Amino acid sequence: MSGLFSTFNTAVKGLNAQQTALSTSSNNISNANTEGYSRQRVELKEDITYEIAGVGRMGTGVKIEDVVRTVDGLVDYQIRNENSTLNQYSAKSDVMSQLEAVFNEPSDSGVNASIGEMFNAWQQLSNNPESSGAKIVVVEKSMTLADNVNQMAAQLDQLKDDTVSNLEKNVFDVNSTVEQLKTVNDQIFNIAIKGESPNNLLDQRDLLMKQLSGLADCTGSFDKWGRANVTLGGKDITAKDAAYTLSTVSELADNGDGTWTARIAAGGDTANMKEIQLSAADAGNILAGSPVYYTEGSPGSIVPADITSGKIGGNLSALDEIDARTADLNSFTTELARMANKAYNPEGTAGKDFFAFSDETNQNAMNFMVNQEIQEDESLVSTGAGSSPAAGDGSKALAIANLRNSTDTASGATLEGSYSKIVTKVGVSTEHASNMVNTHEAVMEQLQSRRDSVSGVSIDEEVTNIIQYQRSFEANSRVINVLSEMLDTLINKTGA
Amino acid sequence: MRITNSGITRNFIKNISKNQAQVQKYQNQLSSGKEISKPSDNPMLVSKIMNLDNTIKENEQYKETIGAAMDWTNTADGSLSNATDALQRIRELVVQGSNGTLSDSDRSAIAEEVKTLSAQLADDLNTKFDGRYIFGGQKTTDAPFSVNNGVMEYNGDTKDVERQIASNVTVAIPSNGGDITETTGTSSMDNEKLGALLNNIAKALNNGDTKALSGDLLGDLDKHLDNVVGFRSKMGAVYNRLDVAGQRNETENMNMTELLSSIQDVDIAEKTIEYTNMSAVYQASLSSGAKILQTSLLDYIR
Numbered sequence: 001m002s003g004l005f006s007t008f009n010t011a012v013k014g015l016n017a018q019q020t021a022l023s024t025s026s027n028n029i030s031n032a033n034t035e036g037y038s039r040q041r042v043e044l045k046e047d048i049t050y051e052i053a054g055v056g057r058m059g060t061g062v063k064i065e066d067v068v069r070t071v072d073g074l075v076d077y078q079i080r081n082e083n084s085t086l087n088q089y090s091a092k093s094d095v096m097s098q099l100e101a102v103f104n105e106p107s108d109s110g111v112n113a114s115i116g117e118m119f120n121a122w123q124q125l126s127n128n129p130e131s132s133g134a135k136i137v138v139v140e141k142s143m144t145l146a147d148n149v150n151q152m153a154a155q156l157d158q159l160k161d162d163t164v165s166n167l168e169k170n171v172f173d174v175n176s177t178v179e180q181l182k183t184v185n186d187q188i189f190n191i192a193i194k195g196e197s198p199n200n201l202l203d204q205r206d207l208l209m210k211q212l213s214g215l216a217d218c219t220g221s222f223d224k225w226g227r228a229n230v231t232l233g234g235k236d237i238t239a240k241d242a243a244y245t246l247s248t249v250s251e252l253a254d255n256g257d258g259t260w261t262a263r264i265a266a267g268g269d270t271a272n273m274k275e276i277q278l279s280a281a282d283a284g285n286i287l288a289g290s291p292v293y294y295t296e297g298s299p300g301s302i303v304p305a306d307i308t309s310g311k312i313g314g315n316l317s318a319l320d321e322i323d324a325r326t327a328d329l330n331s332f333t334t335e336l337a338r339m340a341n342k343a344y345n346p347e348g349t350a351g352k353d354f355f356a357f358s359d360e361t362n363q364n365a366m367n368f369m370v371n372q373e374i375q376e377d378e379s380l381v382s383t384g385a386g387s388s389p390a391a392g393d394g395s396k397a398l399a400i401a402n403l404r405n406s407t408d409t410a411s412g413a414t415l416e417g418s419y420s421k422i423v424t425k426v427g428v429s430t431e432h433a434s435n436m437v438n439t440h441e442a443v444m445e446q447l448q449s450r451r452d453s454v455s456g457v458s459i460d461e462e463v464t465n466i467i468q469y470q471r472s473f474e475a476n477s478r479v480i481n482v483l484s485e486m487l488d489t490l491i492n493k494t495g496a
Numbered sequence: 497m498r499i500t501n502s503g504i505t506r507n508f509i510k511n512i513s514k515n516q517a518q519v520q521k522y523q524n525q526l527s528s529g530k531e532i533s534k535p536s537d538n539p540m541l542v543s544k545i546m547n548l549d550n551t552i553k554e555n556e557q558y559k560e561t562i563g564a565a566m567d568w569t570n571t572a573d574g575s576l577s578n579a580t581d582a583l584q585r586i587r588e589l590v591v592q593g594s595n596g597t598l599s600d601s602d603r604s605a606i607a608e609e610v611k612t613l614s615a616q617l618a619d620d621l622n623t624k625f626d627g628r629y630i631f632g633g634q635k636t637t638d639a640p641f642s643v644n645n646g647v648m649e650y651n652g653d654t655k656d657v658e659r660q661i662a663s664n665v666t667v668a669i670p671s672n673g674g675d676i677t678e679t680t681g682t683s684s685m686d687n688e689k690l691g692a693l694l695n696n697i698a699k700a701l702n703n704g705d706t707k708a709l710s711g712d713l714l715g716d717l718d719k720h721l722d723n724v725v726g727f728r729s730k731m732g733a734v735y736n737r738l739d740v741a742g743q744r745n746e747t748e749n750m751n752m753t754e755l756l757s758s759i760q761d762v763d764i765a766e767k768t769i770e771y772t773n774m775s776a777v778y779q780a781s782l783s784s785g786a787k788i789l790q791t792s793l794l795d796y797i798r
Contacts, residue, residue: 032501100534106545106760116550120557127561127659130628130637384634392628392636392657398666404554405663416550420543427535427542434536445510449503456500460793467797 004490008483010061014476017044017062022469024067028457036207038069038455040199069199072454076206079447080213080220084309086440087214091314092321093433095163099322100430102155105423111152112423114145115336115404115416122401126394129383138397139378142354142370149333153365156326163319164289168248170312171268171291174215175246178230178237181208185227185238192225202226216291217309233305235293246305247274247294249286262286264294264302274300289319321429326365328422333365335409335418343399344382354381354400501792508785515778522771525762532760541759548756555749558662562742565659568625568669569735575623575630576728579676582617583721586610586694590717593701594710607701611646614694618648621673631673633657640673646698648691650674661741670730679723683712690720 021042031037047063104110121141125134184205191198205228209220218232230238237246250273251263260283266272276299285304286292291312292302307313337355344354354374358367374380384393404416411418525531535542592598593606618641621631632640632652640652656668677690687693693716700708 033505097536100536103535105535106532106542106549112546112550113553116553120553123554123557123561123660127564128626390634390636390653390655391638392632392634392671393655395658398658398660401660402664404550416547420546423535423546424539424543427537427539430534430536431539445507448506449497452500452503452506453498456498456502458498458500461498463793463797 004483004487006060008480010059011476011479011483013047013061013063014479015473017042017064018469018473018476020064020067022466022473025462025465025469029459029462032457032459032462036203036210037457038071038199038203038206039457040067040069042067066197067199068197069202070455071202071206072451075447075450075454076210079444079451080210080218082440082444082447083210083213084217084313086437086444087311088309088314088317089433089436089440091166091311092318093314093430093437095159095166095315095318096321096426096430096433098159098162099156099318099325100426102152102159103423103426105420111145111148112416112419114141114148115419117141118145119401119404122397125381125383126398126401129394129397130391132379135378135381135383138381139370139374143375146355146369149329149365149368153326153329153368156322156329157366160288160319160322160326163315163322164248164250165270167289167291167312167315167319168250168265168268168270170215170310170315171246171248171265173268174212174232174237174312175267177208177212177215178246181205181212181228181230182238182240184208188226198226213310215310216307216312233291233293233307234303235305244293244295244303247292247302249288249290249292249302252283252286252288254283262302264292264300266294266296276300276302278302287319287323289316291316321426325422325426328418328425330364331410332415332418332422333368334363335411336415337363337368339403339406339409339415340400343403344396504788508781508789511781512778512785515774515781519771519774519778522767522774526764526767526771529762529764530760531762545756545760548752548759552749552752552756554663555745555752558660559742559745559749561659562661562738562745564626565661565667565669566735566738566742568630568657569731569738571623571625572630572669572671572731573728573735575620576676576724576731578620579617580721580724580728582613582620583717583724586613586697587714587717587721589613590697590709590714594706594714596706600704603701603704607698610694610698610701614646614648614691614698615643617690617694618643621676630657630671631676633672633674641677643691647695648677650677650689650691661738662745665741667734667737667741669734670727676724676727677720679719682716682719684716687712687716693717693720 021044024040024042028039043065045063045065047060049057049059052058105112107113118138118141121134121138125131125138128134184201188198188201188205191201205226209218209228209230212218212230212232216232218230218237220228220230222228228238229236233246235244236242245267248265248268249262250265250270251261253261253263255261255277258280260278260280262276262278262283264274264276266274274294286302291305291307293305295301295303307316337353337357340355341353345352351371351373353371356369356371357363358369369375382389383395383397384390385395389396405414407414409415409418411421413421524533532538532541532545589606589610593603598606621641622639623630628636629638629640629652630636632638634655634657635652636657638651640650642649642651650673652673654672654674657671658666658668660666678688679690680688682688682693687696693713697709697713697717699705700713
């Protein structure tokens with residue numbers, strides 16, 4: 001037979017359980033907009049029962065089993081993977097849209113228009129070989145083209161530098177996220193070992209891992225305490241006291257004697273630069289911007305980190321794109337100069353070319369220019385064939401004007417065609433990156449909805465729960481009230 | 497599926513920004529009037545646009561060249577017409593001078609006129625167009641014809657001036673003055689040159705050599721007249737060729753401009769409707785979002 005006093009206990013347990021549940025609901029509501037928060041739920045269980053002979057097993061009320069967070073580990077895993085891919089393409093798309101802006105086509109003032117105008121000027125000169133005005137126009141239009149190309153090359157160079165700095169920053173972010181993750185791991189262990197559930201820390205852990213997955217492709221696993229082990233670029237990055245740090249190659253310079261000097265931003269920190277000598281073979285594995293694992297020492301050593309996804313992967317692939325288009329622009333420029341000079345100076349007399357490079361041993365789009373002598377004196381422009389052509393001979397100017405339709409280039413396309421091919425390549429890559437962003441955003445959206453559906457807080461739901469808990473609290477109080485009255489009857493009103 | 501507040505908010509923001517981006521895209525196309533503003537809008541079309549831009553530019557240059565060349569040939573035709581008139585007048589004088597009844601003084605007066613006409617002929621052939629001598633071959637900056645001791649001489653070179661009127665099409669404008677004043681099949685080597693012939697005619701007039709005047713000299717003069725007329729018709733043929741090329745150029749230009757426009761220009765009516773549609777969608781998403789986001793169960797209990 002259960003006593004009235006023990007029923008008091010049952011009611012008090014009910015009060016406590018409802019209060020705890022209410023407090024959990026309240027916590028859910030206040031964290032409804034917290035990033036990475038997983039909704040928590042109080043798990044209630046019936047408390048131990050005891051046997052009353054001849055009656056059966058009697059309950060002793062409710063017991064708070066645990067406060068659990070509702071998560072779907074699979075969705076979190078999928079989100080991390082998707083986040084890597086999404087960030088890869090969105091980082092690439094960012095850089096590519098800048099690259100596209102450098103080329104600035106179709107436009108009336110871009111390189112394409114400059115080429116057309118230059119050839120028109122030569123054509124005009126071929127009609128008026130006697131005219132110094134036509135010569136001035138040729139030189140001006142050619143200089144405009146050279147300026148446009150120079151400027152484009154400088155912008156490409158700047159964009160490359162910016163992307164390398166982005167990579168340094170990304171690597172720095174990876175390291176600081178990993179530091180936080182290591183701290184959270186320790187805290188999780190300290191709590192979990194006591195048999196408690198570190199809900200908020202697990203949320204933090206998941207959020208940090210998501211951030212990490214946005215920076216680089218990484219694989220994570222959890223031990224029995226809930227600590228995360230993350231492998232990134234082929235190395236365990238959460239390992240305690242690791243000798244290596246993820247770092248960025250800031251610069252790579254050829255020493256000219258078969259060795260290379262790499263300047264490493266250790267940990268992605270540009271204030272912490274290290275210099276390392278490399279063999280040509282080792283240098284071939286990395287580029288400026290490459291992420292590497294740097295091990296301190298004298299001399300220190302590096303191992304390339306294999307990262308293809310996340311922001312780092314996206315920036316690396318954009319860097320490849322910039323390098324390839326810079327090379328395209330360089331070969332377009334040298335090809336233009338070669339063809340024009342062949343027509344202008346068929347004998348190849350030194351210093352009498354029309355186009356020149358301020359550094360002849362390293363001809364590129366950056367140092368492409370109109371021969372300095374011609375810039376200073378337009379009358380030097382020769383229009384006719386041979387050594388002493390007649391004043392009305394515009395055949396040389398016409399030959400240059402006709403280069404616009406010549407396919408006698410290394411690529412077999414016309415000059416204008418090979419330039420528009422570069423622009424098309426930029427356009428296709430940019431379009432691809434931005435399409436991929438759209439696709440993966442949709443997938444990410446889907447996964448986020450799934451996560452929201454499982455772990456998100458619904459205010460309506462919480463409010464309903466609160467009402468339920470409130471009613472339950474009231475009912476338990478009522479039980480206490482009734483018990484009190486019963487005791488009053490028993491103690492004060494009987495046996496008088 | 498549980499629907500949560502943060503999910504609704506995220507979805508709302510995502511959709512709003514998507515719609516906004518679309519509205520902005522249409523707005524941009526409408527205000528620039530161009531369907532395509534950057535390579536990634538449509539990489540293949542952009543390369544086509546760039547190609548068309550330059551072909552049109554090239555064609556416009558040809559148009560200018562053709563126009564200038566036509567003016568050139570017109571000027572040339574005018575001066576050749578003057579030259580023909582002068583030669584006709586000389587022929588009349590030769591026929592007149594070969595009349596045996598004329599006195600010596602009459603003939604020497606005629607000889608004087610022939611000399612004057614011959615100098616005038618040189619002047620006619622020294623015509624300039626746009627500051628350049630048109631009958632000096634490619635030596636366009638020096639006067640091609642001069643008169644030394646009453647004999648007109650050619651000092652230009654033998655190359656015609658060439659003009660490119662279309663891609664890989666060049667036309668040679670007859671400008672070798674030597675072709676005008678030299679012919680073959682005359683009675684003597686000397687008379688192959690118009691200057692020498694005119695000088696011989698003046699001499700024959702002064703000497704009263706009526707036989708030569710009515711015979712060889714008149715025949716040679718006719719040959720030269722034929723030659724000049726032939727040269728003039730060559731000039732006319734070039735003019736016609738330029739004219740045809742000019743018309744073709746214009747047609748091509750129009751076709752290409754039309755093609756370019758159809759590729760890159762916005763169809764205003766179509767785009768305006770798309771824009772209106774999109775902005776209606778945008779506004780609908782704004783207003784529905786504003787209503788849904790405000791409400792919760794709390795609005796209905798107590």
